[in-house]
Amino acid sequence: MTPMARETPAGDLRLADLTKRFGIFTAVDDLSLTIGQGSFFALLGASGCGKTTTLRMIAGLEEPTSGQVLLGDTDIARLRPYKRPVNTVFQSYALFPHLTIFENVAFGLRRRGIRSVDDQVRRMLSLVQLDGFGPRRPAQLSGGQQQRVALARALINQPQVLLLDEPLGALDLKLRRQMQIELKRIQTEVGITFVHVTHDQEEAMTMADTVAVMNAGRIEQQGAPADLYEFPATAFVANFLGQSNLLAGEAAGTSGGEVAVTAHGARFSVPAGRSRADRGPVHLGVRPEKLHLVGSADQVPQGHQHVAGVVTDASYVGVSTQYLLRTGWGTELSVFAANDGAQVPVPVGSEAVTYWDPRHAFLLARDAADTDRTTPVLDEPVGASS
Amino acid sequence: MTLLAPSKPGQLPSPPRAARSGRHRLLPYLLLLPGAVWLLVFFGVPLLQLAAASLYDPSGSLSTGYAMTWAFGNYPDVVQAYWPQLLRSFGYAGLALVLALLLGYPLAYAIAQKAGRWKNLLLVCVVAPMFTSFLVRTLAWKTILSDNGALVGLLRDVHLLAPDGRLLATPFAVVLGLTYNFLPFLVLPLYASLERLDPRLLEAASDLYASGVQAFRRVTLPLSMPGLVAGTLLFFIPASGDYINAELLGTPNEYMIGNVIDSAFLVRLDYPQGAALSFLLMAAILAVVFGYLRRAGTEEVL
Numbered sequence: 036m037t038p039m040a041r042e043t044p045a046g047d048l049r050l051a052d053l054t055k056r057f058g059i060f061t062a063v064d065d066l067s068l069t070i071g072q073g074s075f076f077a078l079l080g081a082s083g084c085g086k087t088t089t090l091r092m093i094a095g096l097e098e099p100t101s102g103q104v105l106l107g108d109t110d111i112a113r114l115r116p117y118k119r120p121v122n123t124v125f126q127s128y129a130l131f132p133h134l135t136i137f138e139n140v141a142f143g144l145r146r147r148g149i150r151s152v153d154d155q156v157r158r159m160l161s162l163v164q165l166d167g168f169g170p171r172r173p174a175q176l177s178g179g180q181q182q183r184v185a186l187a188r189a190l191i192n193q194p195q196v197l198l199l200d201e202p203l204g205a206l207d208l209k210l211r212r213q214m215q216i217e218l219k220r221i222q223t224e225v226g227i228t229f230v231h232v233t234h235d236q237e238e239a240m241t242m243a244d245t246v247a248v249m250n251a252g253r254i255e256q257q258g259a260p261a262d263l264y265e266f267p268a269t270a271f272v273a274n275f276l277g278q279s280n281l282l283a284g285e286a287a288g289t290s291g292g293e294v295a296v297t298a299h300g301a302r303f304s305v306p307a308g309r310s311r312a313d314r315g316p317v318h319l320g321v322r323p324e325k326l327h328l329v330g331s332a333d334q335v336p337q338g339h340q341h342v343a344g345v346v347t348d349a350s351y352v353g354v355s356t357q358y359l360l361r362t363g364w365g366t367e368l369s370v371f372a373a374n375d376g377a378q379v380p381v382p383v384g385s386e387a388v389t390y391w392d393p394r395h396a397f398l399l400a401r402d403a404a405d406t407d408r409t410t411p412v413l414d415e416p417v418g419a420s421s
Numbered sequence: 422m423t424l425l426a427p428s429k430p431g432q433l434p435s436p437p438r439a440a441r442s443g444r445h446r447l448l449p450y451l452l453l454l455p456g457a458v459w460l461l462v463f464f465g466v467p468l469l470q471l472a473a474a475s476l477y478d479p480s481g482s483l484s485t486g487y488a489m490t491w492a493f494g495n496y497p498d499v500v501q502a503y504w505p506q507l508l509r510s511f512g513y514a515g516l517a518l519v520l521a522l523l524l525g526y527p528l529a530y531a532i533a534q535k536a537g538r539w540k541n542l543l544l545v546c547v548v549a550p551m552f553t554s555f556l557v558r559t560l561a562w563k564t565i566l567s568d569n570g571a572l573v574g575l576l577r578d579v580h581l582l583a584p585d586g587r588l589l590a591t592p593f594a595v596v597l598g599l600t601y602n603f604l605p606f607l608v609l610p611l612y613a614s615l616e617r618l619d620p621r622l623l624e625a626a627s628d629l630y631a632s633g634v635q636a637f638r639r640v641t642l643p644l645s646m647p648g649l650v651a652g653t654l655l656f657f658i659p660a661s662g663d664y665i666n667a668e669l670l671g672t673p674n675e676y677m678i679g680n681v682i683d684s685a686f687l688v689r690l691d692y693p694q695g696a697a698l699s700f701l702l703m704a705a706i707l708a709v710v711f712g713y714l715r716r717a718g719t720e721e722v723l
C-alpha cells in the first residue's frame with residue numbers, strides 16, 4: 036500500500052549479534068533473534084534488562100555498538116529512523132500535543148507526501164474504536180484512548196514491523212486486560228509483525244505466539260508460551276515465568292531414558308526428554324501446581340516421587356490454596372492445591388508429604404554454588420523504564 | 422484570570438459558611454488592589470496627562486505656559502516632520518529582531534536541549550550582561566567598534582572593510598547594539614518553551630518518517646511558538662522605542678523615534694510634540710503587536 040512498505044522485500048526480522056554498550060555498561064549483549072513475519076512476538080524481561088534498548092535499535096533511535104538488524108535480507112541497522120519501514124508505539128505514547136487526534140494519526144502519511152489521508156485516518160480511528168475523536172487534542176483523551184491513538188498513528192503507516200514498548204504499562208489492570216485482547220485482535224486483522232515489549236509475564240503469555248525471555252541483555256529462552264512454561268531452559272526462566280520449586284542436586288547420567296538425580300539425600304528421576312543436563316550439578320524443578328499434598332507417604336500413588344515436610348503456611352486465594360511445605364533440610368516448597376472440591380484442607384503445623392509425577396519434573400543445569408530456589412523473580416518496574 | 426474565578430469551598434475545617442464565602446469572594450479583589458492602585462497612579466494618570474499634553478496649543482512654551490486647545494493637528498504635524506525616524510525605528514528594530522532570531526533560536530535550543538549539566542552556567546552567561554547597566558554595555562560596544570579599535574583594524578587588514586571604512590556611527594552599529602542589548606529578552610522565553618519540549622516527541626516524529634528539517638517544522642517550531650511570540654514581543658517593543666543605541670552608536674542620520682521624543686522633551690522642550698510622538702509610537706507598536714498576534718494565532722500566549 037505505502038511505497039516504503041513495497042520497496043523493501045518483506046520477510047523475517049533478524050537480529051544478529053546485536054550489542055549495545057553505554058560506556059563500559061553492556062545493555063544488550065550479543066543478542067540474536069529471529070522474529071517470523073506476521074507473528075506476535077513478546078520480549079519479556081525485568082525492567083533494566085535491555086528491552087527498550089533493543090527496540091530502539093530496531094527503530095533506529097539508538098545505534099548498535101555492533102551487530103546487524105536484518106529485515107528480509109537487508110541490513111537496516113545503519114538507516115536513519117525515518118528511512119525504516121518500522122514504527123513504534125512508545126511507552127509514553129509521545130503524542131504530539133499541538134496536533135489534533137486526526138493530525139497525529141495522519142502525521143506519518145503526510146511526511147511521506149501522501150495527499151488524501153482522510154479515508155485512511157478514518158478507517159484507522161475506527162479500527163481502534165475512536166470514531167469521531169479526530170478533532171480532539173491528546174490532552175482531552177483518557178490514558179486508554181491516548182494509547183489507542185498511539186497505536187493508530189503507528190499502524191496507519193503499514194510498517195513491516197510494529198514495535199510496542201510496554202504500551203499497556205500506564206493503564207490500570209482492567210483496561211490493560213481489555214487492551215490486550217484488543218491488540219491481539221488488531222494484530223490478527225492487520226497481519227503485521229508485532230514486537231511487544233513487556234515485563235508482565237501474563238501479558239506476554241496471553242498475547243504472543245512466541246515469547247523471548249530476556250535477562251541482563253541476553254535472551255535466556257524463546258519459544259511458544261506453553262513450551263517456556265512447561266519446560267524452562269534456565270532457573271531464571273523457571274522463576275520469572277510463573278514460579279518453580281528448584282531443588283539442588285547431582286545428576287548421575289542417563290539410563291533407560293531416565294536421568295537419576297540425588298538431592299538432599301533422596302533419589303529422584305526425570306525423563307531424559309525433560310532434562311537439560313544429565314550429569315553434574317543440576318536443579319530438579321517442579322511447578323507448584325504439579326505438586327500434590329497428602330498426609331503420609333503411603334498415600335503417594337505408584338510411580339510418583341515425594342518429599343516430606345511440615346506445612347508452615349496456607350493461603351486461601353479462591354481458585355486454589357497455596358501451601359508452604361518446609362522440608363527436612365529447611366527449604367520451603369510451594370504447593371498449589373486446586374479448589375476443586377475434592378481436596379481436604381491441610382492445617383498449618385501438620386506433617387505432610389508432597390508428591391509429583393516425574394513426567395512433570397524438569398532438570399536444569401546448575402552452577403555448583405547455586406542452592407535450592409523456590410521464590411519467583413518478582414519484577415516491580417522501577418519508575419517508567421522508557 | 423484564575424484569581425477571579427470563584428474559589429472552591431475549602432476542605433479544611435473553617436468558620437461558618439456565610440462568613441467564609443463572603444471573605445472568599447472579596448479575597449481576589451483584595452489581592453488585586455495593590456497592583457491596581459500602582460497601575461492607576463503610575464500608569465493611568467501619567468498616560469492621561471500625556472494624552473492631554475499631546476493636544477496642547479503647539480505655540481505655547483514652558484515659560485509662557487500651555488493652553489489646552491484640543492490641537493489634533495499636532496499629530497499630522499509630527500508625522501510629517503518625523504516619519505523617517507518612525508519608519509527607521511521599526512526598520513532597525515525589525516532587522517535587529519531577525520538577527521536576534523538567527524542567533525537566539527539556536528542558542529536557546531542548544532541550552533534547553535543539548536547543554537546537559539552546562540545548562541545553568543550558560544543561562545547565567547545569557548543573563549550576565551544584564552548585571553551591568555544598559556548604558557555601560559552600550560558604551561562598551563562604542564569602544565569595541567571604535568575606529569582605532571582592534572576589530573576595525575582587523576577587518577581593514579583582511580579587506581572586509583575599506584581602509585577608511587568604519588563601524589561606529591553607522592546603521593550597522595545601531596542594529597548590532599539593539600540586537601545585543603535585547604537578545605536576552607528573546608532568548609529567555611524561547612528557552613523556557615524549548616526546555617519543556619519533550620525530546621521523545623522528536624524521536625516519535627523521526628519514527629514517523631519526518632526528516633530533521635520536517636521534525637523541526639512540524640514539532641519543534643510549533644511547540645516553541647509561545648516562547649517565540651513572547652520573546653519577539655519582549656524584544657521588538659523596547660527595541661523600537663530605544664534611543665540609547667542610536668545616540669551612542671549612531672549619528673543623527675541613524676536617529677530613531679526615541680531620540681526625537683527624547684529631544685522634544687529634554688532639549689527642545691516642545692511638550693505637545695513629544696507627547697504626540699509618544700502616543701503615535703504607542704499606537705504604532707500596538708498595531709504591530711496585534712497584527713502579529715492575529716497572524717501568529719497563539720491563543721496560548723495571552
Ligand SMILES: Nc1ncnc2c1ncn2[C@@H]1O[C@H](COP(=O)(O)OP(=O)(O)O)[C@@H](O)[C@H]1O
Pocket residue numbers: 057060062080081082083084085086087088089420421
Ligand atoms: N542512554 C543511556 N545511557 C546509559 N545507560 C543507559 C541508556 N539507556 C539505557 N541505559 C541502561 O541500559 C539498561 C537497559 O535499559 P532499557 O533497555 O531501558 O531496559 P528495559 O527497557 O528492559 O527496562 C539499563 O540499565 C539502563 O540504565
Ligand SMILES: [Mg+2]
Pocket residue numbers: 083086087088200201420421
Ligand atoms: Mg523499557
